[in-house]
Amino acid sequence: xxxxxxxxxxxxxxxxxxxxxxxxxxxxxxxxxxxxxxxxxxxxxxxxxxxxxxxxxxxxxxxxxxxxxxxxxxxxxxxxxxxxxxxxxxxxxxxxxxxxxxxxxxxxxxxxxxxxxxxxxxxxxxxxxxxxxxxxxxxxxxxxxxxxxxxxxxxxxxxxxxxxx
Amino acid sequence: xxxxxxxxxxxxxxxxxxxxxxxxxxxxxxxxxxxxxxxxxxxxxxxxxxxxxxxxxxxxxxxxxxxxxxxxxxxxxxxxxxxxxxxxxxxxxxxxxxxxxxxxxxxxxxxxxxxxxxxxxxxxxxxxxxxxxxxxxxxxxxxxxxxxxxxxxxxxxxxxxxxxxxxxxxxxxxxxxxxxxx
Numbered sequence: 001x002x003x004x005x006x007x008x009x010x011x012x013x014x015x016x017x018x019x020x021x022x023x024x025x026x027x028x029x030x031x032x033x034x035x036x037x038x039x040x041x042x043x044x045x046x047x048x049x050x051x052x053x054x055x056x057x058x059x060x061x062x063x064x065x066x067x068x069x070x071x072x073x074x075x076x077x078x079x080x081x082x083x084x085x086x087x088x089x090x091x092x093x094x095x096x097x098x099x100x101x102x103x104x105x106x107x108x109x110x111x112x113x114x115x116x117x118x119x120x121x122x123x124x125x126x127x128x129x130x131x132x133x134x135x136x137x138x139x140x141x142x143x144x145x146x147x148x149x150x151x152x153x154x155x156x157x158x159x160x161x162x163x164x165x
Numbered sequence: 166x167x168x169x170x171x172x173x174x175x176x177x178x179x180x181x182x183x184x185x186x187x188x189x190x191x192x193x194x195x196x197x198x199x200x201x202x203x204x205x206x207x208x209x210x211x212x213x214x215x216x217x218x219x220x221x222x223x224x225x226x227x228x229x230x231x232x233x234x235x236x237x238x239x240x241x242x243x244x245x246x247x248x249x250x251x252x253x254x255x256x257x258x259x260x261x262x263x264x265x266x267x268x269x270x271x272x273x274x275x276x277x278x279x280x281x282x283x284x285x286x287x288x289x290x291x292x293x294x295x296x297x298x299x300x301x302x303x304x305x306x307x308x309x310x311x312x313x314x315x316x317x318x319x320x321x322x323x324x325x326x327x328x329x330x331x332x333x334x335x336x337x338x339x340x341x342x343x344x345x346x347x
Contacts, residue, residue: 006342007185032190032340033215061303065248074248078303104277105217110336114217114277116297128248130299130308132274162215164190164340
């Protein structure tokens with residue numbers, strides 16, 4: 001079996017001022033999967049949305065599993081203009097939110113793109129979300145944005161690439 | 166720092182030494198009922214399998230995971246939590262191999278998998294797996310995560326993922342990675 005070191009940092013952004021969105025663009029197609037890690041803050045109740053390649057059409061959907069501390073739930077969002085990567089684990093004013101987002105086989109041109117993420121806020125709730133972008137194009141850019149308000153100064157977003165043998 | 170930086174990945178590209186290694190990959194050229202990674206090197210501490218799959222014939226069936234070709238149900242335990250889009254549920258198959266959902270068409274709603282097999286070389290304890298898995302087809306799907314146990318202290322040298330019903334579709338892909346400890 002061949003073996004090669006991977007899980008390579010591609011880019012990191014730390015917000016120097018509040019921002020409504022963060023973009024990673026011109027992403028190399030030389031990996032198999034992308035992993036996007038965020039530790040963010042914002043006004044309480046903010047959802048985080050994800051789009052690819054500048055597509056703002058209703059080509060996204062997701063299935064969500066989460067817990068609020070009292071209730072477990074599942075929800076589905078079809079024909080959306082973005083993947084909603086959280087539901088109960090909202091942003092809040094502390095840096096209590098973290099998420100690891102997996103974007104599988106992002107550079108192939110034969111399948112729709114499936115994402116898997118965990119989104120956590122110990123004070124509010126936890127989520128597991130599977131998302132779909134109904135497009136076979138390789139992903140070259142990723143946008144994370146708030147559904148309202150902004151990410152706070154100091155929020156961090158790191159993108160990694162994993163290359164299969 | 167600009168709120169929308171438009172960072173050029175290529176200009177920010179860094180080569181660093183990591184402890185995460187690609188070991189092997191299989192992408193199916195024909196529909197196949199089972200995929201095995203065998204002769205897994207003993208040089209890592211943990212393993213991770215990342216996959217994108219669908220069942221060639223059935224929309225929402227599950228796949229099973231076996232270690233060292235041991236298909237004896239009594240040697241496994243699992244518990245899982247899932248969301249169907251309308252309800253959350255939790256269940257166990259009792260003495261059964263780890264499982265997850267296979268997906269619904271490679272071009273319409275493939276399932277993603279991230280499977281962690283911890284301390285796979287340790288001969289003093291049973292082996293535990295955790296997995297995060299799911300698919301969405303814009304109207305159907307599941308998100309799934311589970312905890313799994315193989316009640317055997319042997320070092321793990323092979324990993325098999327099997328479709329109990331139907332087959333994995335063409336272009337389903339499976340990648341095995343090793344994570345080194347200090």
